[in-house]
Amino acid sequence: MFPETTHAVQNQAEPRVNINEFRTNTPLVEAVAAYVPDAATTTLDEIGAHVGAETFQGAAETVNIHTPVLHTHDRWGRRIDDVEFHPAYHDIMRESLSYGTHSFGWTHAGGSAERAARFSLFAQIEPGHACPVSMTHAAVPALMGTELEDFWVPKLTSTVYDPRLIDPAEKQAATFGMAMTEKQGGSDVRANTTVATPDGDHYLLTGHKWFCSAPQSDAFLVLAHLPEGLSCFLVPRVLPGGDRNPFFIQRLKNKLGNKSNASSEIELHGTHGWLVGEPGGGVRAIIEMVARTRLDCVIGSTAGMRQAVAEASWHASGRAAFGNTLIDQPLMRSVLADLQLEAEAATWTMMHLAAAHDDDSADGQAFRRIATAIAKYWICKRGPAHAYEALECLGGNGYTEDFPLARRYREQPVLAIWEGSGNVIVLDVLRAMGREPHSVTALTTFLEGALGVHANYDARYEALKPRVQDTMKTLASHDASAVAALQRAGRVLVEDLAVMLQAAILIHHAPTEIAESFARARLGGDRGMQYGALPDGVAIDALIERA
Incomplete structure (x- = not known):
């Protein structure tokens, strides 16, 4: 008789569940203390325990297996355009919104950094639902100061979750999506062909949107052309009185990742929309919204880095090879330390930028204008490679869908693409340097404040400073060939600015x-x-x- 030793599970790490994801995330705890000394840490502890629980992690897995399903018609052939979600998705949305992951920055003065911490904890475990949460958060500044504010903003900032598609007047809370890009233009929204025509106190929109995220939402910010130019409109799914707005979901996107979130193509045909801002002012209307969603891309990528390194170090602590626990092997220690260093820099940067979004001084606005774009480019691009390296730490386990890092590896690229892929962000940084020189002054002033601490930093700054000055001069010259050369080398400049920004933030605030x-x-x-x-x-x- 052979002993049935093969049936005994040995040398496998225990499941990483029932862990407080806030309290065990040391850099996040420290950054909250630095940027939000009066934060509700008991609530952050509560969130950390909640998202770390086995039940929540199980729900996160479920909604990525049982993904949204589109029903365009009912059994009698009537158009319904309904997106069906697993009940666990609605549970996650309800829990996330109840903690103000979409609203805390608006309902509490100076609350953007604490909101970032809350949002990151939920996004760490289930990133797909973070898309409608982020868009609901980001829609608020677009509506502030408009005739639509009084009706919609209280619903957007409510901590209630109500997924019913009914007359918005009958709902306490609402979520928002966005429909900006079209198949012929992508990021070049001025190439859009959707048009709007007046109809009493509002407009009728006709066109096709290539990416409409979260089509189950109550309303959307949509770009369409008026004679005055590209304009922004609020398009509800359900009209006042309860009739459905003509809002036709053509299909759900079959995406690489982000599976729990529904993304779609939609057709607008005589679809009712209300103007946001001025005719022809569509870009101005959404500019602050874009800044907020770019910040959320940074937060989401950072949350993914935390999940990745936490899972990798947990596995390495519970697995032995070649006579020693993996986490005690010198090579593995170097890899895990480097992964944690990347997550540390991203975490401190995320919190610094979030706090900067509450600084409405001229310098504060100028700093966040350029720093958010720089960080969005760098941190979101670092995410996929970071997820891969962490996945490799788990070996074959990491490559299976039974462990969360395969899902995280597929998730990270969307954050680099959403709200401006790499080239778009680099061009935006150069645009800020050329048109808003105050933003460069604010950034370099911050960088200079970290001089005199580390020789490597000082040397890199001295090399970077003349390059920034030369870039500003070239942009001011409007020499087409010189500007084209700048664009060709733009990624190198933005990468250097990004690592220097992260280094300066760490020097200013992180442990020595x-x-x-x-x-x-x-x-x-x-x-x-x-x-x-x-x-x-x-x-x-x-x-x-x-870690």
């Missing part, structure tokens, strides 16, 4: 050993290309402990 480790690992010339190829002097033990 973390800031020094980042300066050595990201600003020196003696590191390799992959995670784990670290120079001497990095605080590996401290980073492992924080």
Whole structure:
């Protein structure tokens, strides 16, 4: 008889569940204390325990397996355009909104940084639902100061969740989506062909939108042309009185990731919309909304980095190979420390930017204008590679859909694409440098405040400063060939600005050993290309402990 040893499960890490995801995220705890000293940490603890619970993690897995289903017609052939979700999705949305992940920054003065922490904790475990949460949050500034504010903003900031498609006047709460891009234009929204014609106190829209996120929402911000130019409209799914607005969902997108969230193509045909802002002022109307959703892309990517390194270090703590626990193997320690260093920098940057969105001084607005774009480019682009390296730490387990890092690896790219892919963001940074020089002054002033602490930082700043000055001069010259050359090299400049921004934030606010480790690992010339190829002097033990 052979002993049935193959049926015993050995040398596998226990499931990483029932862990407080806030309290165990040391850099987030520290950043909350630094930027929001009066934060409701008991609530953040409550959220951390809730999203770390086995039941919530199970729900997150469920909604990514049982994905949204579109029903265009009922059994009698009537058009219904209904998106069906698993009940667990509605539970997650209800729980997330109840903690103000969409509204805390609007309902509490100076609440943007605490809202970022709350939002990141939910997005860490289930990122798909974060899309309608983010859009609901970002729609508020577009409506402020308009005739639509009094009716819609209280519903957008309510912590109630009501998924029923009924007359908005009968609802306490509402969620918003957006429909900006079209198949022939993408990010070039001025190429849109959707048009609007007056109809009494509002307009009728006709056109086709290539990406409409969260089509189950109560209303949408939509771009369409008027004779005065591209304009922004609020388009409800249900009209006052209860009739359905002509809003035809053509299909749901079959996406690489973001599976729990419904994204769609829609057709508008005589669809009722209410003007937001001035005729021809569509871009101006959505500019603050774009800034907020770009910030949420940073938060979402950062949340993904935290999930990735937490899962990787947990696995390495519970798995042995070649005579030792993985987390005690020198090479693995270098990889995990580097992954944690990336997550640290992203976390502190996320919180710094969120706090900056509550600074309405001229300098504060100028700083966040350029810094948000720079961070969006860099952190969101770092996300997929970071997720992959963490996935590899789990070996074959990581490559299966039974573990969350395969899902995270598929999720991270959307955050780099959404609200401006890499090239669009680089062009936007250059546009800010050319048209809003005050933004560059605010950024360089902040960078200069971190000088004198680390030699690597000082050397990189001295090399970067004349390049920034030359860029400003070239942009001011309007020399077409010189500007084209700048664009070709634009990614290099934005990458350098991004790592310097992160380093400065860490030097200003993070523990000394973390800031020094980042300066050595990201600003020196003696590191390799992959995670784990670290120079001497990095605080590996401290980073492992924080992971």
